[in-house]
Amino acid sequence: MKIAAVLAALLLMPAFSARGESVSANDTARFLAGMPPSAESPLTALTREPAWQRHARFFDGAFAQLEARQLAKIRSWAAANLAAPRPTMFYMFSGPDFLYADAFYSRATTYVLSALEPVGAVPDLMRLPRGGIGGALHHVERALGSILSFSFFITEHMKSDLRAGQLGGTLPILYVFLARSGKTIRDVVPVTLDEQGALLAQATGTGKNLTQGVRITFTGDDGVERTLYYFSTDLSSSGVKHSGFLKFCETLAPGNSLLKSASYLLHSGNFTSVRTFLLNNSATIIQDDSGIPLGNFDASKWRFFAFGRYAGPIEKFPGRYQSKYAELFRQGKPIDFGIGYRWRTHETNLLLAVRLSPDGPGGIETAASGERDRPARPHPPRRPHYVEPRGYWFGWPFR
Incomplete structure (x- = not known):
């Protein structure tokens, strides 16, 4: 790029879009993720700004820690414990959390994520006002703070984070997670x-x-082409009754499902429709104890594999203790990563439910790895302990 073009990018950012200069979705995703866009992209000039360079260093460090602490270990766990993968995976109450959808079910070809959070607009960084890049990138960092530190979005924070700033909604976060997961975005279509x-x-x-x-x-x-859907929708029974969301999901079933940090909503009587859909249309369900209560599974159709230990719900969710879960997890096998509200490794619980009944949807019959048949020594009892995340990033306050 010539010097004059570089200066134009720095001083006249909105003019690029006005003159028809295109910025691809993939370049936008890489820029937001602190990764260099393609050399010919108008955004390349903006990577010379100190705000972007600081942002890139920040995300390089944060995602490197996350990869070592959780994502690489989750992929290894999935490779050892999941068999007969389905092309579709469902992740209800997900927010924009593609990171863990991909880590647990990397072989899926269609991902369906859903939550209340708004989709937002396709980010057009070239239309930000001059000097607005730093503020926009800072907003993205804040929106990702809790999930990068604790493996989940804090709902109260997300409600404000995804509706504030110049890059609102879940789409900028999905862009970052796709880029940092090594994906190349080909097309983005509002639906x-x-x-x-x-x-x-x-x-x-x-x-x-x-x-x-x-x-x-x-x-x-x-090089396999994959599709990610995110829908902003009310997943309560009264909500899905008046939407076509579950009807759409049925066209992609059966699939594999992930549930974590789901606010114990599936324990409620107002979420029976989604709970029933998942039980009837999943070949496997990976969840922490905030997902489907163990008592709602038909024991004749499911086989359970417990990993970690069950310390009960955190104080924010009283009355959700499950004695059946506690009994199952007395023989929980070791786990080397944390997940869900109990994000510390020594108190994490992860349940793999494998559907065995041949009369399920599509005649699901999923084989379980022999590795899982060896009982593990139960962990010694520990006093449940939880520290509510209060805006800290690996021990440092958010900027």
């Missing part, structure tokens, strides 16, 4: 679901019960 579950281009969708979403097509190191 809606009608009441019957039909997928429509956003511009053509009409009606009061439409479900807003986005479809992202991407590839990984293996």
Whole structure:
């Protein structure tokens, strides 16, 4: 890029879009993730700004720690314990958490994430006001703080983080997670679901019960094209009754499911529709104890593998203790990463439920690894302990 073009990028950022200069979704994702965009991208000039360089160093360190502490270990666990993978994975109450969807089910080809958080607009960094890059990147860092530190989004924080700043909604976060997971974004399309579950281009969708979403097509190191859907939707029974979300999911079933840090909503009577869908349409369910209560599983159709130890719910969720969970986890096998609200490794619980019944959807019959048949010595009892995250990043206050 010539010097004049560099100066134009720095001084006249909005003019690029006005003159038709294109910024690809993949370059935008890499820029937000603190990774260099392609050499020909208009965003390349902006990587010379001190704010972006500081942001890149910050994310390099944070994601390197996360990879070593959790993601690499999760992928190893999944490789050793998951068999007969399905092409679809469902992640209800996910927020924009593609990181863990990919880590647990990296062989899926269709990911369906869903939560209340808004989709937001496709980020157009070239339209930010001059000097606005630093503030926008700082907003992204704050929005990712809790999940990078504790493996989950803090709901109260996310409500404000994803509605504030110049880059609002879940889409910028999905961009960052895709880029940092080594994915290349090919296409991003806003979509809606009608009441019957039909997928429509956003511009053509009409009606009061439409479900807003986005479809992202991407590839990984293996070159396989994959699809990520995120839908902003009310997952309560009263909410899904008037939307086509579960009808759309049925077209992709059966699949594998992930539930973590789900606020124990599936313990409630107002979430029976989603709970029933997951039990009827999942080949495997990976969850912590905030997911589906153990008593809701038909023991004749599921086989359970417990990892870690069950210390009960954190204080924020009283009345959700499960004696059946406690009994199951007395023989919990060791786990070397933390997950969910009990994010410390020594008090984490992870349940792998494998559907065995041949009369399930699609005749699901998933084999379990022989590795899982060897009982593990139970952990010695420890006093449940939890420290509520209060805006700290690996021990340092957020900037």
